[in-house]
Amino acid sequence: MTHHINRPHLVVIGNGMAGCRAVEELLARDPNRYRVTIFGAEPHVNYNRIMLSPVLAGEKTFDEIVINPRDWYDGNGIELVPGDSVTGIDRAAQTVTAASGRTVRYDKLLIATGSDPFIIPVPGKDLPGVISFRDMKDVDAMLEAADKGGDAVVIGGGLLGLEAAHGLTLRGMKVTVLHLMPTLMERQLDEAAGWLLKSELESRGQTILTGADTAEILGTDHVEGVKLKDGRVIPASLVVMAVGIRPSTALAREAGLAVGRGIHVDDHMITSDPDVLAVGECVEHDGNVYGLVAPLWEMCRALADGLVEAPTGYRGSVTSTKLKVSGIDLFSAGDFSGGDGAEDIVLRDASRGIYKRVVVKDDRIVGAVLYGDTADGSWYFDLLKKQEDISDLRDLLIFGQAFAQGGGQADPKAAVAALSDDAEICGCNGVSKGEVVACIAKGAASLDAVRTGCKASASCGSCTGLVETLLAVTLGDAVQSGPKTMCKCTSFGHDDVRREIVVQGMRSIPEVMQKLHWSTPDGCSSCRPALNYYLLCALPGDYQDDQQSRFVNERMHANIQKDGTYSVVPRMWGGITSPRELRAIADVVEKYDAPMVKVTGGQRLDIFGIRKEDLPAVWADLNAAGMVSGHAYGKALRTVKTCVGSEWCRFGTQDSTGLGVKLERGFWGSWMPHKFKMAVSGCPRNCAEATIKDFGVVCVDSGYELHVGGNGGIHVRATDLLVKVATEDEAMHYAAAFVQLYREEARYLERTAPWIERVGLQYLKDRIVEDEVARDTLAARFWYSQTFSQDDPWAERVAGDAREQHAHMAAFTPIRTEELA
């Protein structure tokens, strides 16, 4: 190639995707401008790195992913130095030196060293059998391990980790994915899509542990397992770390180039040295580093333009992601921090496993997440990149390109009217359009009436929109709006949601939102606390409480007051206290400067004015004196008020204080639809005011009158007498059955009084008094759920659980202006 020798010499470090692409772009513009030499650390010609996943999965061979074969290098007079990494750059002499000792002089140098996988610095990280997922060598190592079968652990539930896990599963390994965050691929997916993805992967046999923090990799001369910070140990003969990448900048840094997170480049991909350029994952442009190929293509174009002196410049990239796991369609692009005026358009179709979310701001798309149906991904991405005005398409945008641009179908009413009579409307219950119309003709004038009449839309609800349109088409203005929906996020009412949770066995908030077609990405302040409660009630012991779905009082386990401080009420069982407890309370009042301590309406002592940061310390002091939380803040059992009863009072017929203590010890900690109060009075003089409590006992000579549904609130309501029993044990048993019925059937934030007025006292009597079997099962369910709920939340917090809820994240002391001068 002697005729090349007088051309300037371009030396490229890195035979990867960006390095070779830059050379291709350059050749396309001017094949005779430079003499090119490429150094590559890997012993291969240039291949498509993103196709390593299909190679691992057995869907492609290495030969099929080669981008530029040997002929390309030879034919273009490029000298490839494979399997030899560059170890130093001498910018003064304009030379690079490789591991083999070979030194070459350059006129222009292009650094395209890509990224290094990030290895979390835990003990055991260097054991044989621990690998990353970056190049062909890693794939070979995985294939070799998979041949022996056994267990694999993939650390990292991002794009790379999930592709590795998929490949290893297909190769016959039993795979566990450990992910630190609560949601898989949290940077690309919102919680709803993350949940769908997790369910799908689990149904393929993978174990996915989220919130899993690796403490240590176990083994002596080869990996044997992974230990988590919570103590769990997962056996593994192969550990793949795919927790992230870092721009490979060591060479550039040692050569004295400007380096931040990546090698600094300008719009023409020129580094701080005008003769040195850089492209790909190793660079930082305008504060951004990229880990995907699409931006590289744009960078390579700008670079080549610059090298042939027709500068266009690179302006940064908007990126999109797809997961290359066969059978899983997932697409994510753009930004979700919409800010002012940003709106979410959400479509969920549970039966088809589809979730779509498009974020729109000022009539422009700013972000999109698609799961299950990604056909329109590129269309949304195109609209996003071009910042096109979508106001005309808005109503139909979420249905995709064909629908939104398909003129004739644009009126959904006309489309529904045009359906044939035997077209299926409700897939779950197999109801046709004809049947729905017949049901409406028979008098069903609301969504709810249709649901009860012919079952359409009564299950998953995905056809709710269709049914509503049919109602509108058939009845016009005569449509009655349905019962109140739970909130603006759903078309279902509370009772429907509760029923579906139980019938469909739903287990988490995202699952409910997906299956019941929530129209918001993560609900609102009305539905989230309700769903959290419904799930807790349906799945005691199984459902993990979602702290962020609780109101502040329950989250902080104290009552927020108007000035933002909190008040704290320790439990005093049945209203009884002791010198030790009183002393502890008095000490707390003094130590934390509480401005007031007050006896509450429920016979407890309330300490006011505690600062959020001091709460854990206050609890620790109260715990030390044997006191636990009074739940005075919760939708939960609060107090059991008592009178002094037969022990002291001359009128007392039974031990009302003793029974009150028993009740409180048995029922404390149970979460309810609303706050719940009890009382026990020793005789009909009723000093404990038991007849305005949710559950009240009035002791009489012959036993115990059990009263329910009292309320001292805005609308005072006296109790109804439920039943009279002879023994304390019976009183406890009926109380459990009543409380459980209330817990299972009342709507969230419905107190017992309105609930009983809604369902009728007779209904309670039928279930609890007449039906012995129902009574026993209700009570049994209550006691079962109590086995999970009687932990003191204060003690948990003091032990450090969720400490971050109380402490400041950081503090800031402004530097005075005079110090700045």
Added chain:
Amino acid sequence: MIGEWLDIGWLQEIPVRGSRTVPVEGGEEIAVFRTGDDKVFALVNRCPHKGGPLSAGLVHGHSVACPLHNWNIALATGQAKGEDKGCTPVIPAKISGGRVLICRASTLKAAA
């Protein structure tokens, strides 16, 4: 050197759909929120209605419901949503390399 951004900690230190506070000496407290889709926002920790601590509210979408009377405040603008009128000062915030950064100048203003 005084940068434009204050580094206040790792993103993971804020619970998802939760918030943390940053007191500013001699001034307002700042509430830093993390949303369900892992974005961060910061507001002065004071509801435009009656001064409720927004950091104690329920975060949903890109809004927070004030813990005192349930006004909904847009995290990006500090504006009360719906029928309610009022605005809480916004402190520009961003994530960089997993760290949460808030705008120094606006933080100083909150301290003034």
